[in-house]
Amino acid sequence: MPQTPQAVPPPSPEELMDQLARVAAAYYRHFAAVAAGHGLTLMQGKTLSLLGRPRPMRALAELLACDASNVTGIVDRLTTQELVRREADPDDRRIKNIVLTEQGEETVGRIRAELMSGLTSLGQLTGDERTTLRTLLGQAFPETTAPPRPTA
Amino acid sequence: MPQTPQAVPPPSPEELMDQLARVAAAYYRHFAAVAAGHGLTLMQGKTLSLLGRPRPMRALAELLACDASNVTGIVDRLTTQELVRREADPDDRRIKNIVLTEQGEETVGRIRAELMSGLTSLGQLTGDERTTLRTLLGQAFPETTAPPRPTA
DNA sequence: TATTGTTATACTCTATAACTATA
DNA sequence: TATAGTTATAGAGTATAACAATA
Numbered sequence: 001m002p003q004t005p006q007a008v009p010p011p012s013p014e015e016l017m018d019q020l021a022r023v024a025a026a027y028y029r030h031f032a033a034v035a036a037g038h039g040l041t042l043m044q045g046k047t048l049s050l051l052g053r054p055r056p057m058r059a060l061a062e063l064l065a066c067d068a069s070n071v072t073g074i075v076d077r078l079t080t081q082e083l084v085r086r087e088a089d090p091d092d093r094r095i096k097n098i099v100l101t102e103q104g105e106e107t108v109g110r111i112r113a114e115l116m117s118g119l120t121s122l123g124q125l126t127g128d129e130r131t132t133l134r135t136l137l138g139q140a141f142p143e144t145t146a147p148p149r150p151t152a
Numbered sequence: 153m154p155q156t157p158q159a160v161p162p163p164s165p166e167e168l169m170d171q172l173a174r175v176a177a178a179y180y181r182h183f184a185a186v187a188a189g190h191g192l193t194l195m196q197g198k199t200l201s202l203l204g205r206p207r208p209m210r211a212l213a214e215l216l217a218c219d220a221s222n223v224t225g226i227v228d229r230l231t232t233q234e235l236v237r238r239e240a241d242p243d244d245r246r247i248k249n250i251v252l253t254e255q256g257e258e259t260v261g262r263i264r265a266e267l268m269s270g271l272t273s274l275g276q277l278t279g280d281e282r283t284t285l286r287t288l289l290g291q292a293f294p295e296t297t298a299p300p301r302p303t304a
Numbered sequence: 305t306a307t308t309g310t311t312a313t314a315c316t317c318t319a320t321a322a323c324t325a326t327a
Numbered sequence: 328t329a330t331a332g333t334t335a336t337a338g339a340g341t342a343t344a345a346c347a348a349t350a
Contacts, residue, residue: 010279011286014264017271021183022296023289024176029217031173041318043340057309065181067342072310074340094308094349112166119169122292127162129288134163136285137175140274144174193316193341209332219319224333226317246326246331 034114047074048108054097186266199226200260206249
């Protein structure tokens, strides 16, 4: 059941992959620019955005898709800026939970708001269009559907 | 004209942004893994994928969204691996055009194929779904619609 | 023994500034 | 003067391996 009499041919999966590549690049470019506006690198911004709840170093390494040894340095630099702090876990003394400071909460909030205000086109989609986009992205990237709910 | 009697509420723009963040992260995770399988870093893989045509260092810096001074090192390392070479521009002797070697062409081809085969879910979308996804992504990220046609 | 986090190391990516060779 | 590319530098991200503390 074609949608219109003389429809434009659908993009090949390859073309779609190329467009997804451009969208991913545009997203990170935007994210990095917003983070830089707060004196943060991309990884520092991503890390902050993952701290909606306290998380062990190990969990951050998993979510950031990098080795645990890197997280030490990233968290060190965020700690220096007073945006996060390490808290000892009461149940397992090997674990250090990373928590946002009050200033960290504020920064995350501003970053999220600036991210959204830079994506005005996204807000102009109708409800039905957003539903469709969510559904199709969920089909194309099934691993991203069950939300661990990060921002980067 | 709602699509079904008791439809799931549409995602908020914020939820959609979060999902786009996850999709972008998943894409780069995949890209980096494929590149690593060829002994390349993410930036080296991205650079190779931009060389469907010869490009000056300056153009690469633009497309990679980084300072021109970084491209020197990236191209140096790709040159060491015999994947690209610098060619003097006949019209402007300041310009060096970066060209894929034969081995570089092969590597790019394999990387693109492995990228696609890792995105099988993408190929399972119908033509209409691919058309819709292209349209909606184009609306959400207008700057990505006119394709400079990279892969990363 | 296994796991969490850190340290040490080496390499890559990054922006800035200063330099050269062309234009 | 302006532009293309490089070099030097310093900081940040990266994986690997080895280590201490804890489980």
